Amino acid sequence: MxxxxxxxxxxxxxxxxxxxxxxxxxxxxxxxxxxxxxxxxxxxxxxxxxxxxxxxxxxxxxGFVDLHVHGGGGGSYASGIAEEALTAARTHLAHGTTTTVASTVTGEIDEVCRQAAVLSELVEDGVLAGVHFEGPFISHNRCGAHRPDLLRDPDPALVRKLVDAARGHAKMVTLAPELPGGLDSVRMLADLGVIAAVGHTDSDYAKTLEAIEAGATVATHLFNAMPGIQHRAPGPIVALLEDERVTVELINDGIHLHPSVLDLAYGTAGASRVALITDAMGAAGMGDGLYPLGPLQVRVEDGVARLVEGGSIAGSTLTLDVAFRRSVTLNGLSLNQAVESLCTVPARLLGLADSIxxxxxxxxxxxxxxxxxxxxxxxxxxxxxxxxxxxxxxxxxxx
Missing domain, CATH: 2.30.40.10 (Urease, subunit C, domain 1)
Structure with a gap:
């Protein structure tokens, strides 16, 4: 960049x-x-x-704070290549993201550990603010753009292996709490001071409440990659929205969520519990074409990223300046509400509210x-x- x-x-x-x-x-x-x-x-x-x-x-x-972003400018944080990670960070910086938590995707455990080591060096250099592990501890039924054959149960020992690979810079781990070891891993992460996020989950309402009681404090891209709301089976969405201890991530790109669903989340949780994220992959700041997302291939057409095989939505091409503009002009948020969700709330979650x-x-x-x-x-x-x-x-x- x-x-x-x-x-x-x-x-x-x-x-x-x-x-x-x-x-x-x-x-x-x-x-x-x-x-x-x-x-x-x-x-x-x-x-x-x-x-x-x-x-x-x-x-x-x-400056905007992005808790959940996989890449941009043609670069990926899951590549394990420092120059690609720098390209991604610079691309989002040019769009106003001055603080970035780099997100990985599902891969072989040892490979994700190697990626974490590379990203940790960039944290130590002041380029990044931390590492977010999204996968492999997620549900097969809700895996989205993660390779199913590489998914693992969240055994606390494996989760700890990833956290340790980040050398103190792991900020968040997304997992499905209904899987074997899920609740124990949530408790361990809470004890370590790492955010436990519920996402890519097939959990029901009761199990999600258990995860929150165990220490989960974030909903990874709420509504996406989890069961929807049913009138007799409210599922994880209602549990995550109604608990004041939980911050919910939302992707305001006009693709992942209908504007009325975004309005529903704000009406229930309020701006003080919403963190707007990009969930962007390497095509952010670029044009249509083919891009890698970890071990998978993604085709971007008209700005929409989907897996080549299967067609699942594969992250976004969003930048946070666009999310800010949409939130104010389309969703009717006040300037202070938009700043809360793009700056104040994620800064607080990261423990950085005294400086950003x-x-x-x-x-x-x-x-x-x-x-x-x-x-x-x-x-x-x-x-x-x-x-x-x-x-x-x-x-x-x-x-």
């Missing part, structure tokens, strides 16, 4: 952005001003000063600048340096 490398430029010390709409934790401030000091946000408010960058007509929100996820003094200068009318992405800043879009703004007093 050449743009992410070549356009990155730090702001002058004490530089300020002025004239923008700022989406702050306490509400929206019009004609706001924020100051960046090095890599952090240092102050809010004050009169415009000569040299401030003029962001009139723009909206500033925190909201525009507050002392937090990382991770910013996304949007057009205030269309909510199209205009610029991205990460850790006080422009990733893209810096040339769009002029300094106050310079014309």
């Amino acid at each position: 050449t743009a992410a490398r070549n356009q990155s430029a730090a702001l002058p010390r004490g530089a300020a952005l002025a004239g923008a709409r700022l989406v702050l934790p306490g509400g929206v401030v019009e004609d706001g001003r924020l100051t960046v000091e090095g890599t952090t946000l240092s102050a809010f408010g004050g009169d415009r000063q000569p040299g401030d960058l003029d962001l009139t007509g723009h909206t500033v929100v925190p 996820g909201s525009l507050e003094a002392g937090k990382s200068a991770d910013l996304v600048v949007l057009d205030s009318e269309s909510y199209e992405l205009v610029a991205v800043m990460r850790r006080g340096a422009w990733v893209s879009g810096a040339d769009r703004f002029t300094a106050v007093g310079t014309g």
